[in-house]
Amino acid sequence: xxxxxxxxxxxxxxxxxxxxxxxxxxxxxxxxxxxxxxxxxxxxxxxxxxxxxxxxxxxxxxxxxxxxxxxxxxxxxxxxxxxxxxxxxxxxxxxxxxxxxxxxxxxxxxxxxxxxxxxxxxxxxxxxxxxxxxxxxxxxxxxxxxxxxxxxxxxxxxxxxxxxxxxxxxxxxxxxxxxxxxxxxxxxxxxxxxxxxxxxxxxxxxxxxxxxxxxxxxxxxxxxxxxxxxxxxxxxxxxxxxxxxxxxxxxxxxxxxxxxxxxxxxxxxxxxxxxxxxxxxxxxxxxxxxxxxxxxxxxxxxxxxxxxxxxxxxxxxxxxxxxxxxxxxxxxxxxxxxxxxxxxxxxxx
Amino acid sequence: xxxxxxxxxxxxxxxxxxxxxxxxxxxxxxxxxxxxxxxxxxxxxxxxxxxxxxxxxxxxxxxxxxxxxxxxxxxxxxxxxxxxxxxxxxxxxxxxxxxxxxxxxxxxxxxxxxxxxxxxxxxxxxxxxxxxxxxxxxxxxxxxxxxxxxxxxxxxxxxxxxxxxxxxxxxxxxxxxxxxxxxxxxxxxxxxxxxxxxxxxxxxxxxxxxxxxxxxxxxxxxxxxxxxxxxxxxxxxxxxxxxxxxxxxxxxxxx
Numbered sequence: 001x002x003x004x005x006x007x008x009x010x011x012x013x014x015x016x017x018x019x020x021x022x023x024x025x026x027x028x029x030x031x032x033x034x035x036x037x038x039x040x041x042x043x044x045x046x047x048x049x050x051x052x053x054x055x056x057x058x059x060x061x062x063x064x065x066x067x068x069x070x071x072x073x074x075x076x077x078x079x080x081x082x083x084x085x086x087x088x089x090x091x092x093x094x095x096x097x098x099x100x101x102x103x104x105x106x107x108x109x110x111x112x113x114x115x116x117x118x119x120x121x122x123x124x125x126x127x128x129x130x131x132x133x134x135x136x137x138x139x140x141x142x143x144x145x146x147x148x149x150x151x152x153x154x155x156x157x158x159x160x161x162x163x164x165x166x167x168x169x170x171x172x173x174x175x176x177x178x179x180x181x182x183x184x185x186x187x188x189x190x191x192x193x194x195x196x197x198x199x200x201x202x203x204x205x206x207x208x209x210x211x212x213x214x215x216x217x218x219x220x221x222x223x224x225x226x227x228x229x230x231x232x233x234x235x236x237x238x239x240x241x242x243x244x245x246x247x248x249x250x251x252x253x254x255x256x257x258x259x260x261x262x263x264x265x266x267x268x269x270x271x272x273x274x275x276x277x278x279x280x281x282x283x284x285x286x287x288x289x290x291x292x293x294x295x296x297x298x299x300x301x302x303x304x305x306x307x308x309x310x311x312x313x314x315x316x317x318x319x320x321x322x323x324x325x326x327x328x329x330x331x332x333x334x335x336x337x338x339x340x341x342x343x344x345x346x347x348x349x
Numbered sequence: 350x351x352x353x354x355x356x357x358x359x360x361x362x363x364x365x366x367x368x369x370x371x372x373x374x375x376x377x378x379x380x381x382x383x384x385x386x387x388x389x390x391x392x393x394x395x396x397x398x399x400x401x402x403x404x405x406x407x408x409x410x411x412x413x414x415x416x417x418x419x420x421x422x423x424x425x426x427x428x429x430x431x432x433x434x435x436x437x438x439x440x441x442x443x444x445x446x447x448x449x450x451x452x453x454x455x456x457x458x459x460x461x462x463x464x465x466x467x468x469x470x471x472x473x474x475x476x477x478x479x480x481x482x483x484x485x486x487x488x489x490x491x492x493x494x495x496x497x498x499x500x501x502x503x504x505x506x507x508x509x510x511x512x513x514x515x516x517x518x519x520x521x522x523x524x525x526x527x528x529x530x531x532x533x534x535x536x537x538x539x540x541x542x543x544x545x546x547x548x549x550x551x552x553x554x555x556x557x558x559x560x561x562x563x564x565x566x567x568x569x570x571x572x573x574x575x576x577x578x579x580x581x582x583x584x585x586x587x588x589x590x591x592x593x594x595x596x597x598x599x600x601x602x603x604x
Contacts, residue, residue, distance in 0.1 A: 103522075104484065105493055129515040133496045136449070136484035145450045145570035148479045158574060163477050164369040168378055171574040211493035212524040215510070219518035228516070232603075265534070275499070275535055276517050281475065282534055284516075290603040300368060307582060311603040313594060319587075328585035329597045341591045349595075349604070 035064025035156055038092075038115060040125035040135075041082065042102065046074040048082055051229050052131075053190035055124035058183045060087040060191070061153050062122060069203065071110060073097035076200075083198040086191040092118070092203035101214040102130045108137040109208035115142065115178065117204055121156070127182040128228075135182050144176040151187040165281040165304035185228060186287035186308060220274045222261075227277060230260035232290045235279055235306070238266035239295020239316065239335055246272040249339050253292070256346040262286065262306075264296045280305035294335040298323030315339060352409030353503075353526070355398045356465035358456055359391035359413055359428055361421040362476045375575045378476075380443070387424040390471025392431070392539035393532040397501060398469055399432035400537060406503050410434050412463055416441050416455055422555060429550035430542030437556045439563070449477075451567035453485035458563045460490060466527040467509075472497050483531035493524035499535035 037059035042049040048070070059066035066087055070078050071094040079093040092114060099107055111134070115123055123138070125131035127149040139146035151169075152160035158173045159181060227233065234254045240246045246267065254261045263273035265280055279286055281304040291309035296302060298314070298321055306312070307326055314327035315338050324330040331338060363369055364384040372379045395413065402408040413428035413436040415421045425436040439455065441447060447455065460468060473480035487494035495501075495511035499519060502510045507526040512519050514533045542550070560566070588594045598604045 101520075104487075108488060129497065132480050133484065133494075136481035137488035137494065139481070140450060140453055140485035140488035143450075145448050146479070146481055146485075147571065148481060154574075161478075162579070163576075164363070164378060165475060165478065166579060167369045168371050169577045169579050171576075173572045173574050174570060175572065176570050211528075212495070212522045215521040215523050217515070217518060217520040226517075269534075274518075275514060281478070282473075290598070301365070307579075311598065311601045312582070312585070313598060313603070315594075324587065325584070326582045328583075328601060329594055330585060330587040331589075331591070331594050332587060333590075338591055342594065345591060345595055346604075 035062060035122065036118070036120050037062055037064060037066045037122045037124060038118060038120040039066055039068045039088070040111065040123065040131070041068050041070045042126065042128065042130050043070050043072050043075060043078050046072070046078060048078050050190055050193070051185050051226070052126045052128065053085060054126050054183050054185040054188040056085060056087050056191055057188040058124045058150070058153065058181070059122070061188070062156060064121075065089045067092060067118060067120070068198070069093075069111070069114060071096065071099035071107070071203070073100055079200045083200055084196050085193050085198070086196040088196055088198040090199045090201055092201055094203045094205050096205055096207070098207070098210065102134060103210050103212055103214060104134045104137045105212055106208045106210035107134055108141055109206050111138050112141045113206045114203045120178065122179045122181065124181050124183055127184055131182045135180055139180040142178055142180065144178050144180050145174065146180040146182070147172060147174060148182050149184050150181050151184050162304070165300055166307065167300060167304075184285060186285055220276050224254060225258070225260045227260040227262055227279070227286060228284050230286070230288055232257050232259035233262050233279070233286050233288045233292070233306075233309070234259045235262035235264065235291065235293040235296060236267055236273065237264035237293065237296030238270065240267060240272055243272045245336070249294075249336070253339055253343045253346075256343050257290070257292070259290070259292070264299075264302050293323065294339050296323055297321045298326065315342075352407035353401070353467050354409050354463060354465045355401070355411045356456070356460060356463060356468045357391070357394045357398050357411060357413050357428065357433060358452070358468070358470050358482070359395065359415050359424055360388045360471070360474045361385050361415065361417050361424045362388045362474055365389055365475055371576050371578050375577055376573060377576050385420065387427055388471050388474045390473060390475075390532050390534070393534070393536050394469040394471055395428045395431045395433055396537045396539040397532060399540075401501070401503065402432070412436065412465070414456070414459055415439070416447055416452060418443050425555055426547075426550050427542060429553045429555075430547040431540060435554040435556070437558060439558045439560060441560065447567060448569060448571060449479050449481035450485055450570070451565070452482050453489055454567055455560070455563055455565055456482070456486050457489045458565065460486075468529045470529070470531045472531040472533055483529050487529035490527070490529070493528040494530075495522050495524065495528065496531040497533040498530050499533050501530060501536070
């Protein structure tokens with residue numbers, strides 16, 4: 001009895017304390033003045049990777065000022081162009097060819113210097129190969145626990161991210177002074193590239209040494225839209241049986257729809273498709289308007305990468321395939337008949 | 350050079366084939382009685398270490414390491430059955446689970462204590478999907494890093510060439526040891542531990558330690574506010590034929 005009374009008295013006191021705090025509005029604006037975001041942009045051969053602008057979008061959603069950061073050779077012009085993107089107040093650029101390949105051994109110290117100099121409270125970067133490679137190193141150097149692949153911002157210290165291959169959604173609150181975050185591109189659409197007028201400023205360059213040497217790259221050439229940002233994606237799985245069949249059946253369908261091509265891990269592992277096309281927990285996350293897949297059973301690792309698509313369509317000969325549980329439109333049938341038929345009929349549309 | 354001292358950190362996670370269920374209090378995933386196994390990317394790390402030795406790269410020792418609940422010693426036994434020489438288990442109860450930064454700090458101490466010159470980690474663990482520990486460790490040590498490796502070769506001059514998976518393809522890097530490498534699925538096909546090797550692994554050394562032994566007192570930086578189920582997708586329809594599919598897609602505005 002006594003303990004109950006004590007508890008409720010405590011609760012009452014707490015409630016009163018909460019009520020006596022400043023109103024949420026003034027608190028918010030006070031915070032907004034203090035918040036300052038650094039959005040790390042990616043560039044390649046003097047061209048901005050526009051999907052990295054998702055970091056800017058995240059910054060604008062947070063409130064407070066947004067500064068963008070870009071480094072490499074010839075980045076002054078990248079900065080000048082990007083200055084038109086909406087939501088950016090200032091762009092810091094560091095002109096130095098040593099940063100062209102985004103190697104974290106020298107890029108991380110570079111970022112750390114510029115974060116410290118600018119006194120940023122939040123640093124956002126895309127959860128791309130570049131961001132994944134670089135940002136944890138930056139976080140460790142700043143002694144802060146990074147939050148990866150966020151899909152939403154609840155407040156200046158509380159963020160939402162998928163865990164367990166997207167089977168659970170975690171809301172997490174950070175107590176670190178500087179928040180380092182990577183953002184899921186499909187959850188933060190890039191801003192308009194017109195109408196903005198950011199100031200362009202040169203950043204500090206600590207010229208840290210880089211222990212790794214970049215040797216070469218081999219990028220899959222494609223005239224199709226980029227898988228990560230395509231409006232439509234067609235995706236093939238183990239059901240296609242061979243690389244020859246994959247190459248015979250999927251590209252015409254992609255062309256008919258103006259879609260990017262994706263693949264399941266089974267298709268990639270069997271050598272039907274290039275690894276860069278893999279959709280899923282260990283590959284790319286996509287969220288197109290239309291995700292049309294054929295010969296994919298729908299393992300949880302695959303679903304992790306595509307279940308935020310607006311419309312999912314599936315063709316599979318197994319009526320029990322788990323893909324049908326998430327597909328908006330399902331067709332049970334042999335993909336070797338159905339896909340070419342679909343391709344022909346889409347061409348006439 | 351007397352041979353490489355390879356450290357392979359591994360993690361015990363909910364088995365990849367198990368569907369995770371959010372607990373009723375929305376504080377986490379129901380892990381009681383669920384099947385656990387070695388994080389799939391960590392199997393690749395062990396395999397790669399063993400293959401380096403088989404490829405006649407001078408390897409002095411392969412040390413498997415895990416920081417986790419008492420049961421994590423099961424995955425260390427598996428690692429030793431696959432070919433690791435010995436292992437260290439830092440017992441950390443589930444409720445005190447370390448964050449990637451804490452693990453990286455712990456690993457830094459292990460690397461220094463064991464004089465490791467190559468650390469091979471998985472690119473991410475399939476439970477928290479953070480993909481941070483390897484990079485953080487490399488940062489703390491000031492070592493070269495190569496993440497998402499799909500091919501690793503080491504020359505006699507301790508020059509490591511790594512091909513790594515990047516968006517749109519692969520890139521190749523070169524660095525001198527010591528370094529940190531994280532594994533991608535394409536790196537190799539992990540072997541199954543044979544019964545005789547499982548028996549032999551029981552005799553290999555498994556040292557138990559605590560965080561105190563490493564003088565580590567890392568505060569948790571991230572507080573779990575809640576864990577929820579993702580919004581379910583609305584059940585769709587099945588159509589009879591291709592025409593049905595096209596008209597349904599039009600109806601949904603996807604065409």
